[in-house]
Structure formats: C-alpha cells, structure tokens
Amino acid sequence: MSLNVEHAPVRTLPSEKPLRLLDNAGHAITGAATGGFELPDTDTLLELYRKMVVARRFDVQVTALTKQGRLATYPSAYGQEACEIGAVSALTADDWLFPTYRDSIALLTRGIEPADILTSFRGDWHNGYDQHVHRTAAQATPLATQALHAVGLSHAARLRRDPIVALSFLGDGATSEGDAHEAFNFAAVWQTPTVFVVQNNQFAISVPLERQTRAATLADKAVGYGMPGFHVDGNDIAAMYAVTRAAVDRARDGGGPTLIEGVTYRIEAHTNSDDPTRYRTARDVEHWKRRDPIERLEKYLVSEGALTEAMRTEIADAAEQLAARTRDVMTSEAELDPLELFDHVYGRQRPALLEQRAALEAEIAAGAFASHQGAAR
C-alpha cells in the first residue's frame, strides 16, 4: 500500500534467554544481555512500582469478593503485574488498548473505575466503561479476536495520519488461534502501528505451553511474519516497559508492528471456578512466587535508596483506599433496567423489538418478576 515504507525484512530471531534489565535479586543488568535497552529512570520505575502495588491489591480484593459471591467470575492477573502494567504504561492516553478478560489491572492502570471494570464480571452488563473516553476497547472473550480489531483501528488511524498506536494483549493459548495469525500477518503486510503483547503465563486454562506450540519461543513467530519479535522476562517490569516503549515509538514513527512475548506465570487459578491443582504442582507455583515482579522492583528501588518507608506507607494507603472503594461498589447493588435489553441492539429501532419490549414491560408491571426484586437485583 502507498503508506508502506520500504523496510528491510526481519531475519533475526529473538534472544533465547528472556531479555531482562533487572535480575530476580533486583540487580541492574548491564552489557550485551540487555539487548541495547536501558533501565528506565528512577521516577518512572517508582511510578511503575506504585501501579503494580495498587493493581495487586485490587486483584486480591476482587478475588476475595468472588469468594463472597459478589462476582460471578474473575480471571486474576496475580503475578502478571509487570507484563500488564509495564506494557500498558508505554502507551500515551491517545493510544488504544485492546484487552482480554485477563487484563482488568491494565484497565485500572488506564484510569478506569473499579465499578466499570467489574460490570461484566458481576453480571450487570457486558461492558461498563466508555471505550472512546479511555481509548480502551471492551475486554474480549473470544480468544485473539481483539488483535484484529487493534490492527484495523491502528490502520485507520494511520490512513487518517493520526499518530495513534494500538496495543493488543494476547495469552499464550490465544497464539494458536487463526485470528492471532491473521492479525500478525495483516499488521506486518499493512505495516500498521500495532504492538502485540503475548503474556505467556504458561497455561491456557489447564493446557501447558508445550501442548500449544513447538516454537522455541512465542516471540520467534514474529520473524515468519516479517516483524521484530522480543522475548522478554515478563516479571521484569523495567524490561517490559522499555521494550514496549521502543515498539510503541517505532510504530508511531511508521516502523510497523512488533510482537513481544512476556514470560510470566499466573499464580492464581484461571478464574475462580478453576481448580489448578489438577494440572500444576504446588512446587511450580512456589518457584514462580519466588520470582515475584513486585518484590524484584522493590529490591532494586530499596537498594538504590529510591523507595523510602514513607513512600511505601503512602502507596500502601492508596492501595487500601482503592480496595475499600472496590468493596463498596461491589457490595452495593447497581440499578438495572431490564427494558434496556432492547435499547442497544440496533441504532434504528425495529418494530418487532419494540413489541418484545412492550411484552416484557407488561410482564414486569403484572408482577411476574416480583420475587426477584430486592434479591439478586
């Protein structure tokens, strides 16, 4: 297409060892192992740390609320904070995010209110926030479908000459779907400003990565499409942020798409209705708990003298306040109007739907649902 810039084909495979800027003990890594990426400055890292602590508290709170029956379902991102927040923090407020059901803490980082994030998980309405205000698409449930939307949106922005980048999250399992392949290929052929972040949390519900792919890394796949791929330690937020930031900048400058694999682990169950003991060992979980992304950054910041006790207390307070707010909104029942069921199917109302609406209205007026009032709703 005419918007294409000539670009050299990508032939270099991503590094076999995941790229890191901080090791598990919180020491900065130097030399060739960093792949030329630089550790973000301390202010940036402090901000990322704060976001991770707040997001973790939110995630733990919501999981607790599922146990009280306040939510129908919640897919936790405990352990994936570096992947989620590192990547999404590399976007500007004008860029677009295409999240999945797993990415509620990324939405939190986008400034979306807990009540609006959790609207669908508590069963009120499929989606609760304004996509255009937050430049964040509705969380996608059918796997990999959202990656194509990100390609289309970023392509449209490029046709309009708007400097907008779209970032799509994907799970490791989702990379097996046809839509993932089609999205990677469309993005590379059209050279769209799209960044794909695959959160390799090792399992697709119960199915481990080796049952999903024979590729050495998921980032290797990028090469086949003709785009750069990065194999990153997904529990190192410094690396996730730096690599995504570079990909976003490159996309904005017309350099085309990038595929980033963050290697991480889902500490919690797939959702609250899953039983992870059936497919993984406690030892495995313990191993990954010792690679906690928040502790890693904390060690670094403390060793640098950048994170004071006062700051820690202040961040912990902010996290508690958010948790309290989340509890409050989830324990008060939202007002639901069943007649709204018919309002958002078509822009131009249909006589047949108006008839069905009137029928439901009459049923309600006749007290057909009286037993439900004040109970669940």
Added chain:
Amino acid sequence: MTATATSTPPAEASAPTQLTMAGALNAALRDAMSVDDRVVVYGEDVGPLGGVFRVTDGLHAAFGDDRIWDSPLAESGIIGTAIGMAMYGMRPVVEMQFDAFSYPAFEQMVSHVAKMRNRTKGRVTLPMVVRIPCAGAIGGVEHHSDSSESYWASTPGLTVVMPSNPADAYSMLREAIDSDDPVVFMEPKSRYWSKAPLALPVTTAPMDRAEVVREGTDVTLIGYGPTVRTALEAAEAAAAEGLSIEVVDLRSLSPFDDATVGASVRKTSRAAVIHEAAQFGGYGAEVAARVTERNFHHLAAPVLRIAGFDIPYPSPKLEEYHLPTADRVLAALDTWEWDA
C-alpha cells in the same frame, strides 16, 4: 421490472442507460466513496482486478490505494480489521469473495460485528458493510453457490438485505453504507448481469421495506434476491390459467417487514415463500411461522415453502434439479385444497 425503479430520481440524475446489477453496485460504491472519504473498500482481489465479479471495477484507479486495496487472503482478518476501522470512525465496505468463504469470518461476524453496539451499550457502533455474493445458478463448482442468509439473519444485531434488481442494488447499497449499524449486504450472483434502464443516482424504497412487485388477488408469493424472478415467472404462467398472483420482494431479511407482507397475505389469504437455501431450518421457516402467527384467521391454507433440497449445494450439472423453478412453485400451489 419493479415498481421501485420508477421512483423519482434526484435532479442531477443522468439519462437512463441499461445497467447491470454489478454495474449499479459499482456506481453505488463509486458515489459513496466520492461523497464520504471515510468510506474505504477492501477484500480479496477488489483492487486493480476490480473483484472477481467486477463490482469494484475501476475504483482502484479512481481512488487509489488508501481508499481501496487488496487485503491478505483471510476472511476473519478482513472482518476483524474492519471492526477496528469502524471503531475509529471509518466506514469500511468489505467483500467476502463468495458466500461459502465467509465462514472463516463467522466468529468475528457473530461475536463482534453483531454484538458490539449491545456489549458497549451503544458507545461503540460499527458502520460497516459486508458484501457477500450469494446463492447459485451460475455453474459454479462446490463452495461457490451457498445460501448463507439464515446464519446471518438469525443473529441479533445484524441487518441483512438482498436486492433483486439493479435499482434496488444501487439504492440499498448507498443506504447500507450510510447506516450506522453493520449491514450484511447479500448480492445474488445469478442476478449480477440482469439489466434494467436506470438513471443514477436512484433512490428506491428504504432498505428495511418489502415491496409488492406484482399485484394479484389469489396468492402471495414471497421471494428475495434470485427467487423474485422465479416468483414473477410463476405469476406470469399462472395468469395464463386465470390465477392472480401477487409477488412480494422481501429485500430485507432482517428486519422482516411484517406490515407489507401481512397486508398482502390478508388480501390474498394464501402465501408461499421461495428460496434457494435448504428448506430445513431455513429462512422460509421463519417467514411461514411469522405469516401464520400474525394472519392465521385470514389464511385459507397453510403457508408453503418452495426451497432447495436439504442437501449440500450440488455440482453445476446437477444444480438445475435442486433450484426452485416456476413449475415447482405452481406444482406446490396445486397441493392446496382450492375449494376449501
């Protein structure tokens, strides 16, 4: 052929010329792209080639690569990216090359195109058009002649229309492109080369309206797309035997125009629906049920369905045995007890 082609053309209309349905669709795309630069067209081979049916002929030369282009060969990719484009305010018009090749895009169509407005409480709307050349009778080999309309029509959130003649093709495509809701725009392949004298631009009835294309008093024949012609042929033959048949061109499968169809059925008291798709669970079942539910006391006989057999679409040399014909329609009408 239809009453619709005679509606008053706007002042700037050109002199009438013989135009095929493919030509009318081409003109509609060209005119829509000229007046609104948010309209973009892409799909397989729609660029320099002009599409395998030449519906996009000359558009690439006129509008260039930023407005119309050949996409990679992937139907889910085409629909999925069109969703993103529509989210950003474009009005993509994408082509599925043949009906049966839209199936890889089924999930994007059903899970996202149809549901986006609803999922987001109307905050995200998808003003996109999915053009699908449909149905058979063109001698195509397998997978080139399916009738997929009931898959789309039974999906809430989709608008599904199918023109049967060049004037409607032009007018309905312009309206579909202007619509803020996604439209599945089905184009009966066997009608692509049908001609009518047309002065463009032409505005026919709104696309959610059915049209009475032939007046009659004894029977209402309901067709859409390719079977409107079959219905008119049957009506012509029946007239010679003294039977007065009214023909309704549905034009819109979803929504269904209960008012126009109902008025006709109450006048004639007998109805039959004709389509190429298999009968079992097909669109005709919906038509028969709706007509019966709403007009039972006006009906003198059960609503009939004249459809393709319940078989996968046959090979070219056998398709004539499968497709509903005017003779089959008349034979079906003979099964009614006319004295009752």
